[in-house]
Amino acid sequence: MQHTKFSWIVLECPDCGEQYSVFSDPEIPSEKRMLYSDGFFWDPIHWRTPRIIGCVTCESGFFPEKGKMIASIPIGEVTGKWTKLKRAEPPKAGNLALELRIRKKIEPENEKNIRIEFWYAVNHSDEGRQRFDTNERFRNFWLESLEKLEALLSAEKSEDRLLKAEVNRQLGRFEDCILLLASETDSRSLAISREAEKKNRTVFTL
Ligand SMILES: [Zn+2]
Secondary structure (H helix, E strand, O other), X not given: OHXXXXXXXXXXXXXXXXXXXXXXXXXXXXXXXXXEOOOOEEOOOOOOOOOOEEOOOOOOEEOHHHOEEEEEEEHHHOOHHHHHOEEOOOOOHHHHHHHHHHOOOOOHHHHHHHHXXXXXXXXXXXXXXXXXXXXXHHHHHHHXXXXXXXXXXXXXXXXXXXXHHHHHHHOOOHHHHHHHOOOOOOHHHHHHHHHHHOOOOOOOEO
C-alpha cells in the first residue's frame, strides 16, 4: 500500500482555532487529478493546499505556514473525530478581493499568493466566475489584479516563469507568453505556447 506514507496535516486557524486538514504531499498526483494550464488542479484524493486558506468560522484568510500545526495523521489512521475535519479551501472570490483591498502592507510573496488564488477563484469556482460575469467593478478589479500578479512573477525563477507566461496568455499578450517559454521543453510549457500561437486566452486542461 503506497498510501501509508501519506498523511493529513491538521492546521489551526491562528485567529479562531478552527481546524482544517491539508494533504501532506499535494505535489504528488493521484490518478484522479485534473491539472489546468494555470497550475490549478482538482484532485479529490491528494488535494491541493490553497496558497491562502479561507476560515469559514471567523471569515479571515490565513497562510498555511501561519496555521498552527496540531497533528500529522497517517492516512490509514484517519478515524473518529479526524474524519469530520474540513479540508482547507481558499477564501471565496469576494473575500479575496477584500483581502487585497484591506491589507495595507503585504509582503510581495504573500501578495503574490493572494493574487494567484484570486486568479484561480474566477478560473475555477462558479462563485468567482459568476461575479466576473455579472459585476463590472469586480471584473475590472480582477483584471487589474491579474496585471499586478504578472508584474510580481519573476521571469528568472522557473516556477514563476511558467505562471507569468500563462498570465500573459490569458491577458492576450501572446508574444510575451511565447517569448517567456522560448527555451522550455516540458509538455506544459509547450502546450501553453501552442495555445498562445492560436491566440487562445482561455484556461485549459493538460
Ligand atoms: Zn478562523
